[in-house]
Amino acid sequence: MAALPPSPSAVHADGGRCNVHGAAIAYRLQGPVDAPVLMLGNSLAADLEMWDGNLPALGQHFRVLRYDMRGHGASSTPAGPYTLELLADDAIALLDALRIDKVHFVGVSLGGMVAQQLAARYPNRIASVVLCATMSNQAAPAAWDERMAAVRRGGMEAIAEATLQRWFTPAFHAEAPQALAAVRRMVLATRPEGYLGCAAAIRALAQDALLPRIAGPCLVLAGEHDGAATPAIAQSLAQRIPGAQLHVVPGAAHLPNIERQAAFDARVLAFLADATAATGR
Template sequence: MQEQHTQFATMGDGTRIAYRLDGPGHLPVLVLSNSIGTTMQMWQRQVPQLTDHFRVLRYDMRGHGSSDAPAGAYSLDRLGRDVLELLDLLEVDKAHFLGLSLGGYVGQWLGVQAADRIDRLILSNTSPWLGPAAQWDARIADALGAPDMREIAEGFLANWFPASMRAAGDPAVEEFRGMLLETDPRGLAGAFAAVRDADLRRTNTLITRPTLVIAGRDDTVTLASHGEQIAAAIPGARLLVLPTVHLSNVELPERFMQAVLEFLVH
């Protein structure tokens, strides 16, 4: 596997986005997009296997990881355009896209707004709409007013992992706790605003790219019914419901990867 260190790209609004490429340069590109509150490291378990088939492009969404965290509300349009600008910079005409949670929101936007840039689309543990807006306003205020990220991090972890994994002190839980604790509150608040203002329920019917939707049976954030709704809206979309909570790629990595590779490769 050919690896590069983290690099940076400057977007049209001046925000620096951290990204990384792994795998042979002649292979088709697969973009991986993260959940809110995480970094590109959330895909680390998948990269070795994926680079057998793809040139893997990971990035830290604005407000997260090593990317800049500008103050103020982010929009789904801006998050989607970050991906397009990154593809332009790297001279990638078309790529597969796999997004989980907030990354799945970005994937839906790309499927509607930039179908010519997307080959196959995987939307995991995501939703077309997570209203009402008032709950997000409260979470934005909490993020900006919190003395640190500890309480917020524990709330996320309770929604992301089954109680058994948390009680056992699973290394994955500790890894994601670390990502959350290092997240800039301004970045988290900005991303909350993007979710608050996004409603893809009607526009998803315009997606024409081959699409796989993965949902978690026990997901309490982006419910399995939300995945069903996305799959029903997109013509010809496939739906897979795994016995997981929110981070299906971490909780059931082998079954997750089997589904991804069967859809993208076979």
């Protein structure tokens, strides 16, 4: 395994909103100013604070760019529905606005779907990609019809509990009530219109054809107990992406970056060490 770039002493934090494609995209850019940039993509019904626990480890060696997808967090909520192509184009426009040429990208769930778009369509902008708890084809559109209908009827409160049950194992629910409460607040703070806009993109997911076009370093991660983006789905993804690595995070469900934070950070950093050595950035 290659060594990670050393931690420079100069650290700068920045944030704000950039106007891209009719949306104001909120971001935070933190970490050593001369380190490689690592961009993080959120799950549906989450904002950039879902990475708070990972920032100390990842930010030692990378300049970390977190952002809220349109309809989430502090970003604006243009009328939907949205597409995965649009969400990926938002990410590239944000990089353009910040004058960032190339990034390593880690995406969880919806963020992993966007990451597939980025790696396949913008290979000159993506140094490496981590696809976590995600898939390339929608096998259960009826389930998304039900969730979207529930949100239209009752807002985010209607799906909050079921979402947390899918995202985390029963053990985590028992062991980490404060962490669960913070995630619940994040879900409930999501605007229904933003949820519905992005959920429509997930419902229409059909990206199998993109996978062979992902040519750079790629790590596919799955939670051992993820009932949605299962380890079997992750294995299938990895098999269809040239040279991709596969890793299953023990004891985690759908958000391993939160549920098994240390294990997630360690595996991602090990992959990024090799990727930075291979790409030179």
